[in-house]
Amino acid sequence: MKVVMARQEFELGSQQMGFLRDSNSLINNPDALQARMEEDGYLLLRGVQLNEKVLAAREMIIRNMAEIDQLDTRFPLMDAVVKEGARGAFHGGSKALTRDPAFLNLVESPEIMGFFANFLKAEVLTFDYKWLRLVGPGDFTGAHYDIVYMGRGTPNLYTCWTPLGDVSYDLGPLAILSGSHRIDRLKQTYGTMDVDRDHVTGAFSDDPNEMIERFGGQWQTGEFQMGDVLIFGMFTMHASLTNTSNRFRLTSDTRYQRASEPVDERWIGENPMAHYAWTKGETVTMETARKQWNI
Ligand SMILES: O=C(O)CCC(=O)C(=O)O
Numbered sequence: 001m002k003v004v005m006a007r008q009e010f011e012l013g014s015q016q017m018g019f020l021r022d023s024n025s026l027i028n029n030p031d032a033l034q035a036r037m038e039e040d041g042y043l044l045l046r047g048v049q050l051n052e053k054v055l056a057a058r059e060m061i062i063r064n065m066a067e068i069d070q071l072d073t074r075f076p077l078m079d080a081v082v083k084e085g086a087r088g089a090f091h092g093g094s095k096a097l098t099r100d101p102a103f104l105n106l107v108e109s110p111e112i113m114g115f116f117a118n119f120l121k122a123e124v125l126t127f128d129y130k131w132l133r134l135v136g137p138g139d140f141t142g143a144h145y146d147i148v149y150m151g152r153g154t155p156n157l158y159t160c161w162t163p164l165g166d167v168s169y170d171l172g173p174l175a176i177l178s179g180s181h182r183i184d185r186l187k188q189t190y191g192t193m194d195v196d197r198d199h200v201t202g203a204f205s206d207d208p209n210e211m212i213e214r215f216g217g218q219w220q221t222g223e224f225q226m227g228d229v230l231i232f233g234m235f236t237m238h239a240s241l242t243n244t245s246n247r248f249r250l251t252s253d254t255r256y257q258r259a260s261e262p263v264d265e266r267w268i269g270e271n272p273m274a275h276y277a278w279t280k281g282e283t284v285t286m287e288t289a290r291k292q293w294n295i
Helices: 030-040 051-067 102-105 110-121 207-214 286-293
Strands: 002-005 008-011 017-019 041-043 125-126 129-136 160-163 176-177 219-221 230-231 239-240 249-260
Touching: 008 207, 017 160, 030 041, 051 102, 051 129, 051 176, 051 286, 102 249, 110 125, 110 160, 110 249, 176 207, 176 230, 207 219
Parallel strands: 017 219
Antiparallel strands: 002 008, 041 230, 125 249, 129 249, 160 230, 160 249, 176 219, 176 239
C-alpha cells in the first residue's frame, strides 16, 4: 500500500516508511516507559483515552464546523466530509473550542494526566494553550522539532498528539523520523532555535526523502483509533502524512511536564501570550538558516 507524505509517495513497510511500535505492555512501568522514550523518542499508546470523551470532543467541534458551513451535509456529520470550497483551520488557543468542557475533559482527563504523573513520577501540569487542528484535503505538516516553538521552559516537556476520532492513512496521521532525537548536529543547530527570538520559519523540511538521505532513519507511522495517543519529546522530528481524503482530520496536540520545572511563559495563563513575533516582520527562511548551520 502506498501513502503520501508531503508531495512524495512511499510504500508502507519499505525502508523509508515503516510502522510505529506501541508501548502498551510497559504502561504500568514508568522506568520501562522512560527507557522506551529514550530509545524510540516517542510512545505510542493505544486506548488510553475513553472513547466517550473522544466522541464528545469530536461532536462539539463538528457542531461548530457545521454551524459555520464547513461540512458536506449529504454525509453523516460525524464523518466530517469537507464541503466544496471549505478549508482546514488551526484553532490554537481559540477559546470557543479549546476551552469548551468537552475538549478539556479529553486533553486534561484523569486518564492522560494520570499517565503523565506516572510516567514522570511527579505532579504534572499541562499548558493552558491547546493546539487544535482541522486538517483539510491536500494539507500536511512539515518536519520539525517542537522545541523551536516551546523551548523556554524545561526541555523535559512532552507533546501528546490526540486523534479526535479514528485516523486512517488517507487522513494523514503523524509520522516520526526514527532516531531523530539523537542527531546531535540537528539538536545543536536547528534545535537551539526559538521562532519568536530568531524570526525563522519553523518547519525544518517539507522533503521527507531528503531527511532520510541526509540524516538516516526511517519515517514511521500507523493508523490510529480513537483513544490512542502518540507522545514524544521536544527533539523528536515529526511530520504528518498528507490528507488525501475528502474529510477533515481532527486532532489536537497538547503539552505536559512536571509541575516543579520551569514553564514556557508563552503558553500559560488565562490569555496565553502565544507566539508574539514568529512570522511577523522580516523573517529568515529555513533555507537561509540551514545554509548558516551548514546542515
Ligand atoms: O497534527 C499535525 O499535523 C501536527 C502536529 C504537531 O506538529 C505536533 O503534535 O507537534
